[in-house]
Amino acid sequence: MDTQQTIDRFSENGHESENIYVRKGMTADLQLFAPGRANRESIRSRCDTLISTYEQEGFDGLSSLSFEHSYILRDRQSGRTMAWRGAVDGVPLFYRQTDSKEWIVSTDISGLCSTSYTPDLDISSVYQFLIFQYLPSPRTLLKGIAKVRPGCSILFDRSGELIEVEKPILTYLPSEESDVHDRCTELLQTIYSDLKGVLAGKAGLFCSGGIDSTTNAIRCHQSDVDFVLLTAGFKGSEWDEVPYAEMVQNQTKRPHWIHRAENVTPDHLDRIARALKEPICDRSIIPSALLVGSYPDDLTDLVSGEGGDELWGPPRRWSFNSANRRSDREFHALSRRYLENAACMTRDERLSLFSDLEVAGSIETNSVSALSSIATLSGAQDEFQALKAIQTATWLPENVVAKDRAVASIRGIGVHFPLASAAARNFIAGLSADAHFTWCSDKTLLRSQLVGSVPDGILEKRKHKFKVPPDIWFHKSTHERLLDRFNSGTNNLDQMLVKAKLENVAKRALLGEAVNDRAIWGIYVLLAWHENLVSAARNRRN
Numbered sequence: 001m002d003t004q005q006t007i008d009r010f011s012e013n014g015h016e017s018e019n020i021y022v023r024k025g026m027t028a029d030l031q032l033f034a035p036g037r038a039n040r041e042s043i044r045s046r047c048d049t050l051i052s053t054y055e056q057e058g059f060d061g062l063s064s065l066s067f068e069h070s071y072i073l074r075d076r077q078s079g080r081t082m083a084w085r086g087a088v089d090g091v092p093l094f095y096r097q098t099d100s101k102e103w104i105v106s107t108d109i110s111g112l113c114s115t116s117y118t119p120d121l122d123i124s125s126v127y128q129f130l131i132f133q134y135l136p137s138p139r140t141l142l143k144g145i146a147k148v149r150p151g152c153s154i155l156f157d158r159s160g161e162l163i164e165v166e167k168p169i170l171t172y173l174p175s176e177e178s179d180v181h182d183r184c185t186e187l188l189q190t191i192y193s194d195l196k197g198v199l200a201g202k203a204g205l206f207c208s209g210g211i212d213s214t215t216n217a218i219r220c221h222q223s224d225v226d227f228v229l230l231t232a233g234f235k236g237s238e239w240d241e242v243p244y245a246e247m248v249q250n251q252t253k254r255p256h257w258i259h260r261a262e263n264v265t266p267d268h269l270d271r272i273a274r275a276l277k278e279p280i281c282d283r284s285i286i287p288s289a290l291l292v293g294s295y296p297d298d299l300t301d302l303v304s305g306e307g308g309d310e311l312w313g314p315p316r317r318w319s320f321n322s323a324n325r326r327s328d329r330e331f332h333a334l335s336r337r338y339l340e341n342a343a344c345m346t347r348d349e350r351l352s353l354f355s356d357l358e359v360a361g362s363i364e365t366n367s368v369s370a371l372s373s374i375a376t377l378s379g380a381q382d383e384f385q386a387l388k389a390i391q392t393a394t395w396l397p398e399n400v401v402a403k404d405r406a407v408a409s410i411r412g413i414g415v416h417f418p419l420a421s422a423a424a425r426n427f428i429a430g431l432s433a434d435a436h437f438t439w440c441s442d443k444t445l446l447r448s449q450l451v452g453s454v455p456d457g458i459l460e461k462r463k464h465k466f467k468v469p470p471d472i473w474f475h476k477s478t479h480e481r482l483l484d485r486f487n488s489g490t491n492n493l494d495q496m497l498v499k500a501k502l503e504n505v506a507k508r509a510l511l512g513e514a515v516n517d518r519a520i521w522g523i524y525v526l527l528a529w530h531e532n533l534v535s536a537a538r539n540r541r542n
Contacts, residue, residue, distance in 0.1 A: 025051040032071040033091040033107055035301070035414015042198060043069075059155055063165050066151070068422060072105055079158035081105060087151035087169045088307065088397050088420045089405070092277055096145045101160035109277065112145055113537035121530060123496045124359045128367060129526070130519060133281035133344040134399040136370065140278065141526065142533075150397040169397075170389045170425060172379040174432040184445055187427050191418050192219040198416070201300035203227040204292060206404075207256075209244020209458055211443050211450070212308025212419055218453050219418075220303065221252040227303065230295065232287035233260040239469050247455050259294040261287040264473040266481040273528035275406040281344045281522030283468040285403045293410045302408045306400040307420020311428050313443045315387035316395065317341045331386045335371035338387055339364070342395070345519050353501050381433035388428075388436070396420060419446075470509065470517045478524070479510045485527040490534060493527065 021043050023030040030051055034043045046067060053061045054073060059082055062073065070090035073082045083093045083105050095105045096112045104112055113119045122143045129135050137149040148154050155163040205220060207213045207229040220227050229252070231245040242258055249256040264286055272289045273279070292302065309316065318341060326334075340347065347364075351357055371390050378389035401417065408415040418424070431439065439445040447459055483503060486494055502523070509520050 021047050023047040023051050025055055027077055028054055028073055028075045030071060030073050032069055034069050035089075035408070035416070063153055066167065066422070070107070070148075081156040082153055083148050083156070084153040085148040085150055087167075087422070087425075088392075089401050089415070089417055090150065090397075091405075092402075093148040094140060094145055095147070095154070095156070097160065103156035103160075103162070105156065107277075109140065109142065109145060110533050110536040113533070117144070117537075119530070119533055119537055120492050121496070121526075123354075123356060124363050126493065126496055126526070127350065127354060127359050127363050129279065129281075130345050130350055130353070130522060131339060131343045131364070131367060132394070132398075133342075133518060133522065134395075134402070135278055136367075136394045136398055141530070150393060166377070168374065168377045168379075168389065169393045170378050170429050172381065172385055172389075172429050172433075174435075175430040177432055177435050180431070180435060180439055180445065181448055184427070184449060187423060188215070188219055188449060189223075191421055191423055192223040192225070194421075194423075195220070195303070195416060195418050196223050196225045199225060199301045201226065202298065203301040203303050203416075204230045204257075204295060204299045205303045206288070206305060207231050207245045207248055208241045208305075209246075209248055210241075210305070210308075211446050211458075212305030212312070213245075214248050214450060214454055214458055215308065215446055216303055216305050216418060217248050217252055217254070218450060221254065228255040228257055228295070228297075228299075230291055230302075231256065231258045232291040233258055234287070234469055234472070235260060235262065236469070239467055244458060247458055251454055257291075257295050259287075259291040261290045261468075262472050264290070266478050269473060269478065269524065270528045270532075272406075273525040274532045275409050276525065276529060277402065277406070279522065279526040279529045280399050280402060281518045281525075282399060282403050283473070283518065283521045285407060286468060286473055288403070288407045289410060292407050299411055299413060301413055302404065302411075302415040304404045304415055304417050305419060306404055307396060307417045307424065308443070308446065310388070310392050310396040310400075311420060311424055312440055312446050314441050315384070316391055318387060326383050331372045331375040331380070331383075332368060334383050334386060335368045335375065335390065336364075338371065338390060339367060342391075344522055345516055349516065349519070353497055353505075355496060355498050382437075384437050384441070385433055388440075392425070471512070474509055474517060474520060476510065479506055482506055482520070482524050482527065485531060486523075491527065491530050493523075493530075497523075 019034055021032040021034060030047055032043065032047050050071060053065060062082060067084065068086045068090065070085045070093055081103060085093050091107050093105055093107060094109045094112055095103055097103055099116060106112055120143050121141055125135060125139050125141045128139060129141060135141060138146040140147055149166060151167045151169045153165045203225060205216055205227045207217055217229060229245065229249055231242055233240050233242040272285060351360060374390050374393045375386035380386035380389050404415045450459060483506065486502065506520060509517055
């Protein structure tokens with residue numbers, strides 16, 4: 001299947017990768033949002049549990065439950081609404097208050113754009129977007145629209161008030177430290193056995209030959225899951241991971257589908273951008289989308305290794321050794337350092353790009369405070385655990401999971417993250433600070449589980465970070481569309497960014513200079529996403 005056919009399939013499905021399950025109780029109505037072809041019997045049981053709990057215990061009873069799926073429950077008598085967002089792969093829930101103080105909640109942000117609402121971009125949110133590479137909750141890119149935090153619930157009252165119940169995604173409660181390796185073996189057996197039970201048929205399993213995807217492949221193979229390996233490749237050994245993925249195929253003897261991305265046009269990029277519920281700066285969605293769209297046979301599910309880095313490995317872009325794991329539990333300074341290390345752009349780059357610098361200080365301060373709060377609420381014992389809690393609550397659900405959810409929408413199916421499951425999160429949270437560092441500073445625990453099952457070449461493979469060659473997507477036509485859209489007057493981004501600076505960065509990228517192509521992709525996808533949003537809002541009004 002060529003690139004054009006691949007993207008055509010992508011655009012046909014939009015982002016219909018979740019199903020809505022509706023239940024009517026005696027006093028309340030429930031909508032639960034689950035992946036495309038989720039196990040219907042299991043979902044129905046969860047719906048019944050939610051309705052039953054509410055009718056017996058009310059909203060307080062619901063607040064004590066933790067579901068992986070997002071849901072909205074409306075009480076017909078009181079007019080109150082509760083919105084719960086699943087901790088890691090729950091569908092995002094957006095909300096807005098109307099002029100009459102009524103709350104509107106939806107999984108579709110364009111559905112909140114009524115005749116009286118103009119979907120203008122918010123400068124503070126755009127600035128924050130170019131720090132994080134995504135928008136951490138509760139912000140969105142649009143003025144007046146927010147979203148529920150992962151793993152949290154909000155109770156919307158008819159009076160116009162809202163009450164948020166926040167639950168840390170990782171809460172460190174050290175338990176038994178003996179036999180960590182053996183307990184992990186039992187855990188993985190359970191996780192993948194459970195995964196087999198929820199898959200609807202043949203799954204596509206992302207495979208780069210790294211530790212995370214190899215764990216998925218070997219464990220799924222041992223659990224007799226029906227799957228095909230899916231690998232995105234590039235021409236040139238610097239970017240290509242196909243040889244490592246082929247080692248995994250040799251071990252599992254499963255079918256292996258390889259798609260090498262090249263010559264991606266602006267039309268392709270626009271359709272990929274439209275599949276995202278919110279923009280992200282992660283360019284790896286480009287080859288992943290082409291890969292899944294190119295597979296010629298039927299798939300019912302995708303299986304992703306995302307969560308392997310965030311839970312089972314060290315913090316992103318951070319170097320630790322046993323001597324520099326500070327344990328004073330003062331996480332404010334740590335959060336500030338993390339923000340700059342993980343940022344899409346350096347602070348100097350951001351400040352030079354924005355015409356209004358007044359937003360910078362307050363946004364950075366508020367962002368640092370939010371991250372520090374996550375670390376504190378998690379009960380982290382040292383900086384290693386604190387950073388793991390931060391990235392599990394932000395980067396994991398808001399960026400990498402969002403990316404693969406959009407990719408899954410190519411086929412109108414769901415995606416599963418076994419290494420980020422509730423069982424996996426509880427296991428990691430149960431390790432002491434010392435055990436956590438010992439077993440996760442270099443994915444030692446996951447590597448130990450693969451010894452004897454895969455070649456040494458896989459165990460010794462260093463993190464590739466799935467780099468995407470800029471020249472497969474950013475070329476003259478992409479450059480022109482970026483600037484045309486920026487100068488079109490159909491969005492208010494031109495009032496925020498310095499035109500000459502953006503043009504200079506884009507020109508240097510076109511010439512192949514070493515510039516920040518994450519920021520270029522982030523701005524491109526933001527503009528394409530917003531243009532589609534405005535069009536959808538206009539169509540709703542008509």
